Structure formats: structure tokens, C-alpha cells
Amino acid sequence: MLFTVILVLFSPSAWAIELIYKYKTGDKYRIVSTVNEDIYVDRRLNYRSEILNRITMEITGVSGGRARHSATFQSAEKTVAVGGGGGNAVSRPFQWARDYHSEYDQDSLGYMIIEDRYFMPMVRNVPVFPGKELNPGDVWSAAGLEVYDFRDSYGIEQPYSVPFTADYIYLGERVWKETAYPAFSVTSLFLLQCQRSLAKTRRR
Numbered sequence: 001m002l003f004t005v006i007l008v009l010f011s012p013s014a015w016a017i018e019l020i021y022k023y024k025t026g027d028k029y030r031i032v033s034t035v036n037e038d039i040y041v042d043r044r045l046n047y048r049s050e051i052l053n054r055i056t057m058e059i060t061g062v063s064g065g066r067a068r069h070s071a072t073f074q075s076a077e078k079t080v081a082v083g084g085g086g087g088n089a090v091s092r093p094f095q096w097a098r099d100y101h102s103e104y105d106q107d108s109l110g111y112m113i114i115e116d117r118y119f120m121p122m123v124r125n126v127p128v129f130p131g132k133e134l135n136p137g138d139v140w141s142a143a144g145l146e147v148y149d150f151r152d153s154y155g156i157e158q159p160y161s162v163p164f165t166a167d168y169i170y171l172g173e174r175v176w177k178e179t180a181y182p183a184f185s186v187t188s189l190f191l192l193q194c195q196r197s198l199a200k201t202r203r204r
Contacts, residue, residue, distance in 0.1 A: 015172070016133040017182055020108045023059050023067035031055040048080040066105045066113070073100040073120040098149070119149045119159045126166050127186055136172035141165055144188060164188045 032054055039047040057071040075098075102121065104114035110128035112121075123146055130140040144166045150156040166188045174183035 016135050018131075018133050019129045019182060019184075020131075021067075021106065021110055022108075023062045023106075025059055025062050025067075027059045029055075029057045031057070045082050048082060050078045052076045066107045069102075069104050069106060071102050071120070073102065116159060119147060122147050126188075127168065127184065128166075134170040136170060138170045140168050142168070 032052075035049075035051040035053065037049045037051065038045060039049065052075065054074045055071060057069055059067050060070050061068040100118075100120040102114070102118040104112050104118065104121075106112050109131055110125065112124050114124065124144060125142065126144045128142045128144075130142075142165070144164050146162045146164060148160040148162070150160050154160075166186050168187075169185045171183040171185060173180040175181075
């Protein structure tokens with residue numbers, strides 16, 4: 001998930017705040033993340049993966065409350081094949097995957113406008129904010145999108161998109177590195193089905 005700078009607006013209420021994204025032309029970011037992922041095939045655990053992501057990003061323009069992002073994504077993956085749904089694990093070292101370039105617009109609530117030809121960011125419209133003041137315990141939901149690159153594994157040349165619904169809870173302030181920040185949780189669940197076929201693929 002890709003996060004940019006978030007501006008926190010405090011309302012007259014002692015606890016209510018509004019969360020929005022704040023952009024400035026020329027801002028640059030470097031983001032490093034680690035993803036630990038369990039992969040199930042036919043509801044059985046087949047692989048465990050550790051994915052390292054390195055992202056460089058620049059805000060190339062701001063207009064009408066939207067910011068233009070130019071970003072490069074690099075990822076390295078180490079996968080453990082879990083035979084028989086639990087034993088006989090076979091590991092391989094980290095291997096660099098493809099490098100990706102992407103350009104897209106994003107508004108102050110976090111919604112993206114991006115051309116279909118881009119594979120990254122993989123997770124889109126997360127997090128997004130409801131555009132109103134929030135108190136601890138407030139909840140909201142919004143549509144998100146996860147995008148896959150199946151060119152090598154399934155021969156699908158275009159980005160393969162899977163929609164989902166993300167559920168949010170505003171948690172109030174939490175302390176990180178001795179500083180208090182507004183915090184929220186994001187939960188989503190979806191099922192991806194792919195069939196290797198020269199004729200067609202199925203999606204649910």
C-alpha cells in the first residue's frame with residue numbers, strides 16, 4: 001500500500017478530526033516496505049512469500065485538489081513452496097522481479113485516477129477518507145482495487161483487476177517513536193480465482 005503525506009485538520013471538538021491528503025509540487029518520497037504473504041490454491045496453503053518493495057515518487061503537479069504522481073516501483077521476492085499443504089518446504093533466495101513505472105492522479109481523499117495500462121500501484125484507493133470529521137470508533141467503507149501482473153504466469157498482457165471493499169475504523173491517537181499520530185485500521189477480504197487457459201480466464 002502506498003501512502004503519501006496526510007494533513008490532519010483539527011475541528012473545534014477536542015477529539016474530532018478530518019483526514020485528507022496534502023500535496024506540494026516537487027515533493028519527493030522514498031518508500032521501503034515488507035509484505036509477508038500466504039498463498040492458497042484451492043484453499044490449501046501452497047506458498048509463503050516475503051516481498052521487499054522500494055518505491056521512489058515525485059509530485060509533478062497539483063491542480064484542482066489533485067496531484068500528479070510519477071513513481072518507480074522495484075520489488076524482490078523470496079518464496080517458500082509448501083508441499084502437501086504444510087510440509088516439505090522448499091525455499092529460494094530473494095529474486096528481483098520487474099521494475100515498473102507509473103503515473104496517476106490522486107485527490108485529497110485518496111481516490112486515484114490511473115490509466116489501465118499501468119500495473120502499479122498494486123493496491124489502489126486505500127486508504128481513502130470519508131470527507132467528514134471523525135471521532136474515535138467511527139467507521140466507514142470504500143471500494144478498493146487490487147491489480148496483478150499475470151503476464152508470466154498466465155499470459156494475460158493487461159493488468160488484472162480485482163475489486164474489493166475496505167472497512168475502516170478510526171482508532172484515535174496512537175504513539176509511534178514517542179510522537180502521537182491519528183491512527184486507523186483497514187480490513188479487506190476477497191477471493192481471487194484464475195484458470196490457466198489459452199481461451200479465457202475467469203474472475204470472481
